[in-house]
Structure formats: structure tokens, C-alpha cells
Amino acid sequence: MAQIITFGNFKGGVGKTANSTMVAYELAKKGKRTMLIDLDPQGNATNIFLKTKFNISNDLFSFKSSLMSSIEEENLTNSIINITENLDLLASAPDFSLYPRYMEKISNYDERVKYFSTLIKPLENKYDYILIDIPPTISLITDSALYASDYCVIVMQTHEHSFDGAKAFLTYIQEEVIDLYKAPRLYVIGILAVLIQAGAPVDEATIINAQNEFGKENIFDTYITSMQRIKRYGVTGITEGSMHDTRVFDVYTKVTDELLSRINEVESYE
Ligand SMILES: Nc1ncnc2c1ncn2[C@@H]1O[C@H](COP(=O)(O)OP(=O)(O)O)[C@@H](O)[C@H]1O
Ligand SMILES: [Mg+2]
Numbered sequence: 001m002a003q004i005i006t007f008g009n010f011k012g013g014v015g016k017t018a019n020s021t022m023v024a025y026e027l028a029k030k031g032k033r034t035m036l037i038d039l040d041p042q043g044n045a046t047n048i049f050l051k052t053k054f055n056i057s058n059d060l061f062s063f064k065s066s067l068m069s070s071i072e073e074e075n076l077t078n079s080i081i082n083i084t085e086n087l088d089l090l091a092s093a094p095d096f097s098l099y100p101r102y103m104e105k106i107s108n109y110d111e112r113v114k115y116f117s118t119l120i121k122p123l124e125n126k127y128d129y130i131l132i133d134i135p136p137t138i139s140l141i142t143d144s145a146l147y148a149s150d151y152c153v154i155v156m157q158t159h160e161h162s163f164d165g166a167k168a169f170l171t172y173i174q175e176e177v178i179d180l181y182k183a184p185r186l187y188v189i190g191i192l193a194v195l196i197q198a199g200a201p202v203d204e205a206t207i208i209n210a211q212n213e214f215g216k217e218n219i220f221d222t223y224i225t226s227m228q229r230i231k232r233y234g235v236t237g238i239t240e241g242s243m244h245d246t247r248v249f250d251v252y253t254k255v256t257d258e259l260l261s262r263i264n265e266v267e268s269y270e
Helices: 016-029 046-055 067-072 094-105 107-128 141-149 161-179 201-214 226-235 241-267
Strands: 004-010 034-038 080-084 088-092 129-132 151-157 187-194
Touching: 004 016, 004 141, 016 034, 016 046, 016 080, 016 129, 016 151, 016 226, 016 241, 034 046, 034 107, 046 080, 046 088, 046 226, 067 129, 067 141, 094 107, 094 141, 107 129, 107 141, 141 161, 151 161, 151 241, 161 187, 161 201, 187 201, 187 241, 226 241
Parallel strands: 004 129, 004 151, 034 088, 034 129, 151 187
Antiparallel strands: 080 088
């Protein structure tokens, strides 16, 4: 059964999409059967992965079915696109923003939150890891992703607002998703720091604040530094082969190894 991992923070532009796509890509390279679910109607992760697919195979993809129609058909498989070996994408589209309204047909909010986890259940035995990229707002979409997840990685940019976003997100997970909606498995596996500029005073101050606030052991030992190449992947899709790519992959190999060892540690208690 797949482990389901959401990358979150209630703040846009902090690196949720960059990190979820890169970690998914890296997991697949390690031979893990991986799917990324793009639950952001803006479809940034979808865009990055479709370009990545084109880089690899020159394939232009046309959708069989939008995520919203697949949900209405109660079968998500028509929205799954294979990107590269071991890597699938459950693609988003703008009409997914209608999901909260569509779900109003279920009157009880707790039941609405649970529904998405029942939709992905049939996919879980096809993958080792399912990663979820979410939009930056509190909504039924984020609640559904967190409810369905085993783990959450909180992405925190070393920027005051992102730090506050990470704090708010953690409180929300505990008070709403776990206590109120009774998410069956959700566990915060760690906070991933994305440095604005390695060595800058703001980075160091935010990291020290975060260590005091969340506990040093809850912050990933590997930091993501700011790399122009990561920004470029947003435009070109993920590429491999140049020295700049190698620098990015070196970091993501470390982050992914650390993620897996953190998960192993938790699983070994159970
Ligand atoms: N480590 C990084 N170095 C440089 N640019 C980055 C890095 N991480 C993310 N970015 C860029 O910052 C912007 C916001 O990141 P994104 O992952 O889309 O954030 P979110 O999904 O949280 O809104 C994007 O243009 C992305 O390419
Ligand atoms: Mg995003």
C-alpha cells in the first residue's frame, strides 16, 4: 500500500510545488512506484510534469478526462498520465476549483472531507508513494488531501510570512484535521526549510526561530537552497544532464533519503 505524503503550508510561493515535484521525480528515479496528485486548480505541478514528459519523450499529451470529470465518474484513472519510468501524474485542471461546490451534495462536512480518500483508495496498491501538491488556501481541497495522508511535509521558506504560515499550518493540522475531522493516520514528518539565500541573516534567524518553535529534530537536516535551475524547471520542466541539474539532484537525493529514513523510523515504532 502506498504511503501518502502531502507537501503543505498556508502560503503561496514557498516551494510546495517545486519540492513535491522534485521529490516525486527523485523517488521514481530510485525505483519507487510514485504518483504525484496535483490538487491545485492552477495546475503548476501538472504543467511542470507535462513539460518534463515532453523533454523525455517528445510526447505532447492530450487529456482523456479532466480531474473534475474523473471525480464525477468516480474513477480517477482517466486523469492519470505516465510521465517517466515509475512516475505518474494525476493531473489537475482549472475546473477542479469547482470541487468544493460539487461536494456540497454531501451535507455533512466531515463526510465531504473523507470522500477524496475513498476515491484514491483503489490506486493505493499500484504505488509505493503518492505525493500530493495542494493549493495555499484553507479549503475542502486541503482538508481532503491532509485527511487522506499518512504524512505531511511542511515547506517553510526562511521568510517571516512563511514561518508564520508553517506555524498556522501545524496548528490547523492538529486542531482541525486530526482533532475535528479525525484524520486516521496523519503525522507531520518534518519541516523542510527553503533558504532564500544561504548564509543570509534572515535565513539563520528563521532557522533558529523554527528550531525553538518546532524542535530541532522536527526540521529536516537538509535545507533547500535557492537555485536558479529550480526556478527554471517551472518554465522548462525538469531537465537532466547539465552541471546545474546535477547540483539540484544532489540536494534532492539527500532530501528524499532523509524523508524515507524519517518515515522508516516512524513505521518502526508501529
Ligand atoms: N529552491 C528554489 N530556488 C529557486 N527558486 C525556487 C526554489 N523553490 C521554488 N522556487 C520558485 O519559487 C516560485 C514559487 O515556488 P512554488 O513551488 O511554485 O511555490 P508554491 O507551490 O508554494 O506556491 C516558483 O517560481 C519556483 O520555481
Ligand atoms: Mg504550488
